[in-house]
Amino acid sequence: MLDHWLYIGLFFFVAMLLPGAAIFIASILAPKKPNPIKSSPYECGIETVGESRIQFKAQYYIYALVFLIFEVEAVFLFPWAAAYNQLTLFMVVEGLIFVLILVGGLLYAWKKGALEWR
């Protein structure tokens, strides 16, 4: 078990190292001639007006919030799925009642208009 996570740790290290090393090599090979025009933010040739990090629509936030609810649901359902072969019909129905509650949540969000793009 520990060996598995050792391997994952090493794999993570190598997976991050490979692109990092490639970018490092490229940054040595590549020419470096910065000038103010070249390093200004790209906006189709027009000078940037105001702050680049603009305010965003609240709608994005609502989608992220709905996502969070469903992702938490999925986390709770995975152990249930993994144990599915040992479950009796009654236990399966119990899991499904949990799904139904979340379907209710989805319908509520839908009814409230949280899923409309405005």
Added chain:
Amino acid sequence: MPNFWSDPVGFLIQWLTNLLTGLGLSPELVKFLLAFLGAALLPLMAMLFVVFLIWYERKLYARMQDRFGPNRLGPWGIFQTFADMGKIFTKEIITPAGVDLIPFNLAPILAVGAVLLVWAVMPLAPRIVGVDLSVGLIFVIAAGGFGELAIMLAGWGSNNKYALLGGFRAVALLLSYEVPMVIAMLIPAMLAGSLNLVEIVASQDVPYLLLAPVAALIFFITQVAESGRAPFDLVEAESELVAGYNTEYSGLKFGMFYVAEFLHAFTSSMLFVTLFLGGYRGPFANEFPLLGLVYLMVKTFIVYFVTILFRGALPRFRIDQMLDLNWKVLTPLILAMVFVTALVDKIVVQAGGPLLVRTIVLFVVNMLIFWFSSKLLQRNVRPPRRKVSVQRPLATANVTPSASQGQDNLSA
């Protein structure tokens, strides 16, 4: 000592262990070195494989558009990608003014690293797998989340409005599509009764495509969306956002996003094959693992081919259409599928139905739900098509000059 043909990796590990302990190294150190070697070889191979993937995709994409694609360097232009690599390595890496340096530099590395991480748990052939992790499926989801994080970091760190808009869209779209994707992954896990990818493959005596076709379809659609390609490439929609989140990237940092996209498309095809098409399984795969690798690659390339057809054939969605598709079609449908699959499968298994009966029942139930939901969609979503009341005049051979130059007949 294991036989090379029945267990190549085990054979190599045994051979190297004997060699290194013979040199006088301690067993723990040998174990660590071998784990490091395995962990280094797999991502390296995946990265090199991208070179081929880029060529394959450019060639096919060109064929769909009635072009030749790369055809100058080597036979069928197969060395084109190497030339591109040589070029992109020597391109200037511009760091624009005002960027947030840590997210800006971290994003391309994370984007590639996240995709590579999936290869750690992917069963490539019988007894050939990076690591036989008991929570493999959750690991895959977590690694996918890393990729989305990279896109958000790139959008936020770039100090550019287009990039930031791309990042916002990533939040809305990629996160949203993760919901049906994760729930679709639940169904193979449920049918196999395990979160271990090796066990999921091993339990597919019948490919889960037949037991859960609707879940497979939804998983496929969400995977195309997750890899950020057409028709779901709103995150980098070039006609609206210049290039979306990677607008400010240049040189190899841009190249890394490119690599990540291609590798993601291929890796998700491979994940689809693993979960729904029986992975490496095929005749004689268990006796000769290398044959299993061939089966896996053939199946993966077929699925990958379909994603390229998708990319070439379909126009881009609008953002509200895409979110509606996700939240109002795919999510309710996959929740219904979880519900019905769990219940029906349990009832059939408890009634003592053999695998054949189970397959037929689940397939029929899937088809019924798909048919019902498509009827529901047709009734509620698509506005009825209006019939054109006025018949357009057909062109005939003896058209008089006055008719062809006269008033516009269509307005009548």
